[in-house]
Amino acid sequence: MKNKLLLVLTCCIAAEVYAQGTSLPAQQDRWKIQPDGSIEWAIDNRVPHNDHLEMSGEKISLWVQYGVNEKGQATLDRTMVFPTFRLLPVRTIASMMYNVTDGELPRFLINDKLLKTGVYNAAVAPDMQEKVISIKQKGVLQINSELGKDGNVTLQRTLFPSTDKPVAIEKWVFINTGKQPVKIEMEYLYREVKPAAERTTPVQHSFVVSTVNEGLKTVAPGDSVQFAILYQAINKNNPLATVDVNGELNTRQQRLNGILSLMQLETPDPILNTAFAFAKMRATESIYKTKGGYLHGPGGLRYYAAIWANDQAEYINPFFAMLGDETGNRSAMNAYRWFARYMNGEYKPIPSSIIAEGDATWHGAKDRGDMAMIAYGAARYALTYGNKDSAKVLWPLIEWCLEYLNKKLDANGVVASNSDELEGRFPAGKANLNTSVLYYDALKSAAMLGKLLAVPKAQTDKYTKDAQTMRANIEKFFGATVEGFKTYRYYEGNDTLRAWICSPLIVDIFDRKEGTIAALFSPRLWTADGLASLAGNTTFWDRSTLYALRGVLAAGETEKAMTFLRYYSQRRLLGEHVPYAVEAYPEGNQRHLSAESGLYCRIYTEGLFGIRATGFNSFNCTPRLPNGWDQMTLRNMHAFGNVFDIIVSRAGAGKLAITIKKDGKEKKMVIKEGSTQAIQL
Numbered sequence: 001m002k003n004k005l006l007l008v009l010t011c012c013i014a015a016e017v018y019a020q021g022t023s024l025p026a027q028q029d030r031w032k033i034q035p036d037g038s039i040e041w042a043i044d045n046r047v048p049h050n051d052h053l054e055m056s057g058e059k060i061s062l063w064v065q066y067g068v069n070e071k072g073q074a075t076l077d078r079t080m081v082f083p084t085f086r087l088l089p090v091r092t093i094a095s096m097m098y099n100v101t102d103g104e105l106p107r108f109l110i111n112d113k114l115l116k117t118g119v120y121n122a123a124v125a126p127d128m129q130e131k132v133i134s135i136k137q138k139g140v141l142q143i144n145s146e147l148g149k150d151g152n153v154t155l156q157r158t159l160f161p162s163t164d165k166p167v168a169i170e171k172w173v174f175i176n177t178g179k180q181p182v183k184i185e186m187e188y189l190y191r192e193v194k195p196a197a198e199r200t201t202p203v204q205h206s207f208v209v210s211t212v213n214e215g216l217k218t219v220a221p222g223d224s225v226q227f228a229i230l231y232q233a234i235n236k237n238n239p240l241a242t243v244d245v246n247g248e249l250n251t252r253q254q255r256l257n258g259i260l261s262l263m264q265l266e267t268p269d270p271i272l273n274t275a276f277a278f279a280k281m282r283a284t285e286s287i288y289k290t291k292g293g294y295l296h297g298p299g300g301l302r303y304y305a306a307i308w309a310n311d312q313a314e315y316i317n318p319f320f321a322m323l324g325d326e327t328g329n330r331s332a333m334n335a336y337r338w339f340a341r342y343m344n345g346e347y348k349p350i351p352s353s354i355i356a357e358g359d360a361t362w363h364g365a366k367d368r369g370d371m372a373m374i375a376y377g378a379a380r381y382a383l384t385y386g387n388k389d390s391a392k393v394l395w396p397l398i399e400w401c402l403e404y405l406n407k408k409l410d411a412n413g414v415v416a417s418n419s420d421e422l423e424g425r426f427p428a429g430k431a432n433l434n435t436s437v438l439y440y441d442a443l444k445s446a447a448m449l450g451k452l453l454a455v456p457k458a459q460t461d462k463y464t465k466d467a468q469t470m471r472a473n474i475e476k477f478f479g480a481t482v483e484g485f486k487t488y489r490y491y492e493g494n495d496t497l498r499a500w501i502c503s504p505l506i507v508d509i510f511d512r513k514e515g516t517i518a519a520l521f522s523p524r525l526w527t528a529d530g531l532a533s534l535a536g537n538t539t540f541w542d543r544s545t546l547y548a549l550r551g552v553l554a555a556g557e558t559e560k561a562m563t564f565l566r567y568y569s570q571r572r573l574l575g576e577h578v579p580y581a582v583e584a585y586p587e588g589n590q591r592h593l594s595a596e597s598g599l600y601c602r603i604y605t606e607g608l609f610g611i612r613a614t615g616f617n618s619f620n621c622t623p624r625l626p627n628g629w630d631q632m633t634l635r636n637m638h639a640f641g642n643v644f645d646i647i648v649s650r651a652g653a654g655k656l657a658i659t660i661k662k663d664g665k666e667k668k669m670v671i672k673e674g675s676t677q678a679i680q681l
Contacts, residue, residue, distance in 0.1 A: 059165055315595040319598035323601075433503055505554055609624075609646060619678075
């Protein structure tokens with residue numbers, strides 16, 4: 001309740017600030033960016049403080065609630081999710097999951113004194129207490145502490161998931177910084193628990209906590225000793241693994257470095273550069289190797305070994321088409337193939353979600369506009385990825401979804417749907433703005449894609465004509481003055497501002513951009529944490545904020561968008577809950593769902609750089625170079641069938657230069673600021 005009251009108070013203060021036309025609320029950073037690209041929290045007197053973080057590998061997701069208590073001690077709560085170790089009954093959330101607290105760890109003794117972490121009684125070992133000095137993260141979580149009154153022993157804890165095994169690792173390194181030898185012991189632990197055989201599938205699973213290098217060690221001055229605790233899932237098909245702790249850490253770092261090397265953002269703003277790099281990691285690490293192939297999963301202790309029409313088809317897959325990560329692209333194609341299995345001649349809707357490694361579906365909110373989400377994402381993906389063979393695979397799915405949507409047009413010429421991506425949490429009427437907007441963009445993409453695939457001209461001409469009609473119907477049916485703003489109603493009868501009025505902006509519908517942007521950044525919608533889903537409500541979902549920031553940039557309101565983008569990025573990267581975009585609040589307590597991180601990156605690719613695919617090796621570029629910046633770059637892009645850099649720089653008063661670097665050659669184009677350049681690779 002205290003946190004909710006604080007949020008409401010913060011929002012009220014923010015609203016008053018906006019109403020006065022002054023700056024956004026001041027932020028007090030808890031974290032700082034380090035030279036190696038990590039972020040670090042140097043512990044000060046602002047304790048206690050707790051936060052939570054998710055890290056993922058192909059066979060595990062590790063969720064850690066970490067913090068520092070009022071005495072300066074670390075407190076950790078670890079939850080391991082094993083997406084491919086399935087439980088019964090078959091449900092979305094039926095991944096085997098176990099939690100381990102500090103009190104369940106093996107005991108550590110230093111010179112025969114029990115190490116006191118955040119759970120042990122101080123009376124047991126008053127001279128061997130922990131004081132956390134700093135916490136650092138960059139795809140792994142590292143906690144650095146001093147032990148004892150003199151601090152002659154330091155402890156470095158590192159937590160991370162295996163890249164390809166169903167195991168999470170907690171590495172403890174003790175360093176003797178004193179002048180005398182120190183005895184350090186980790187007690188042996190092996191604990192195995194099993195869900196009932198009747199509750200597991202296809203065989204009985206076990207969860208094992210075990211120690212590595214346990215026992216008593218004498219550590220000379222200046223030397224160190226390493227222990228580890230493993231959290232592992234096993235069954236008869238996946239026996240207990242022999243784990244090389246340092247080898248696993250190196251493999252994890254290599255995977256992260258590989259992601260970070262792709263599509264690098266270079267701007268004069270280190271917060272934006274770092275937030276973009278972190279978003280790439282979270283978006284791309286969260287891919288699970290299932291029996292049906294690689295699948296991206298949102299995470300958040302609930303959403304694994306499954307796909308959704310919004311998270312995967314709409315949000316993350318178009319990002320993978322630009323990133324160049326092989327696993328990401330394999331997961332994208334798998335997702336679309338899975339959805340395509342449910343095409344049918346009766347045009348019954350494709351399920352919103354395919355769950356349990358492909359064994360079942362979820363369709364609890366009925367048709368949320370899922371076919372619009374799939375068609376929008378698949379068409380953009382096919383064009384941007386730039387592979388004709390892949391596009392041929394996706395075309396039947398795109399074509400089917402468009403026909404389904406055509407059959408769902410109501411008397412007003414907009415798309416009818418049961419709900420939207422918020423699945424009934426807020427009213428969406430019988431036809432909502434977001435679904436029709438996505439359908440409009442899918443038609444535009446399909447018209448371009450169909451020509452490349454030699455689809456009959458009559459069909460692509462129809463898509464072009466249908467897109468024009470849909471745009472007119474969006475204006476006619478949804479265009480409205482809401483709460484004094486010339487913007488959009490979200491559904492028929494809607495008279496309260498909604499965050500998703502940003503939707504037209506992301507597909508280049510700018511007819512009502514002035515009123516829409518004014519509404520988005522007004523006290524009615526903008527809160528200390530981004531857009532409220534419904535004006536006057538404290539609930540927020542980051543996805544709409546991320547869409548809005550992208551759309552406002554696309555609309556050419558660069559300085560306004562950048563003010564709010566910098567604020568949002570600083571809050572998410574360096575504030576109280578870091579380091580990624582979140583799902584929502586209060587639902588889920590701001591889980592770091594991974595597709596939202598893909599949406600964060602798309603603010604830059606599609607908003608700031610204004611990239612819109614027009615062919616397998618071509619795109620339009622409408623860059624928005626902020627005031628005070630001389631240059632911005634996206635380096636090592638893998639899109640449109642090519643690897644290239646795109647550099648936007650100033651070229652005199654009112655002009656911008658777009659430079660494409662490819663295969664050691666440069667191609668430079670000069671445009672008027674605000675205009676669009678067609679680029680052929």
